[in-house]
Amino acid sequence: MKTLYEIGETPPFGEIPPKMYASVIRPERYGPPEQAFRTEVVDTPVPGRGQVLVYTMAAGINYNNIWSAMGKPLDVIAARLKRGGGEPFHIGGSEGSGVVWAVGDGVQSVSVGDHVVLSGCMWDESAPDIRLGADTIASKSQSAWGYQESYGSFGQFSLVDDYQCHPKPARLSWEEAAAFLLTGATAYRQLCGWPPNTVRPGDPVLIWGGAGGLGSMAIQIVALHGGIPVAVVSSEERANFCEKLGAKGTIDRRDFHHWGQLPDFGDEAAFTAWLREARRFGEKFWEVVGSRTAPKIVLEHTGEDTIPTSMYLCDNAGMVVICGGTTGYHADVDLRFLWMRQKRLQGSHFANLRHCREVISLVDSGHLDPCLTWCESFESVGTAHQLMYENQHPGGNMTVLVNATEPGRTELP
């Protein structure tokens, strides 16, 4: 038995080589992604009870591993070591596709040889809150695989819990299958998971970063439900991309200048100036929708720069639903807009298994485009994250090939 196989060199079926290649982050390299990620040889993890070892074919690129690379706001390696587990390094990658290579004791839901899509959250199925009926993704035991947990999809083998394995739609290439689940299921939960504020026919929805991973999925999900997606962008190229996906229209955020925290309390002139700009943004929204209607849902992930506008613009009894804070976490909320107009500010994090399966099914049936626009070799993990970090990436979702060394494949090489 060989100790190590080259990327794309498939070991005899079921054989687990003791070593594997992985794109690794170490504390001494924390910083911009191009500096932080390096291909290294590490020990191949061994699946324990309820776990599955997956021969990774392709891996999705997501914003969370920009944070891992930077080592802030959370030093993911130190946090894991403090919890008493994990390795002194991080292998990121919170979604991927591959072949089940080995299963631990007690695994019944998948078998060696199954082709799977991997979802990006873990929890303890015997956690007290889950036993009492909590939504698994809201459990105190929940953590993000490939971010808070290591051995993500940026390795020749990925280590997951069995419930993270979903049947791979056969018609998708490995890289398409690895591209959409994290952003797609997150956007799906944001838009469909918080009744009564779920997207319905005729509902206008404001989508920040419409051309991004989340945004490209959100535009399509809103349109599928008969809603009116309005996307915010920062270039004409991205505006065209969003419109092709089904956005009713776009707003170019470069035309506005009221971003960031609200003016100091008591500075009336500054607040009036802020309000004038926020109203102008709202008028642009009306123009795109074609009527003086406010967004029923605002899909937020940009955070500090945009929350004041989101909270102002959202319709009475509507919902601002947020899953991230790309521009910062220290956002201001003018509580008057919240209570007087009875709005909802809802946190949302990834998705439960039902949401994942519904999104996979939408992609499998051709209703939801995985929006894969960038796919490069395994060595490009750092470059991909660097592009995203600099907001220079193409619209939609990005992947790297791992053991599927050529794009377009659906089987083992």
Ligand code: NAP
């Ligand atoms: P992405 O592909 O990079 O898209 C983000 C978009 O945000 C960009 O396309 C950019 O569009 C826009 N943007 C950047 N700076 C902005 C600013 N100052 N103001 C307004 N818009 C700005 O990333 P993504 O995959 O969609 O993820 C977005 C965020 O959501 C990240 O912070 C990520 O960590 C988070 N997220 C969380 C979860 C979860 O489960 N909690 C899941 C997925 C993502 P324009 O420049 O064209 O406006």
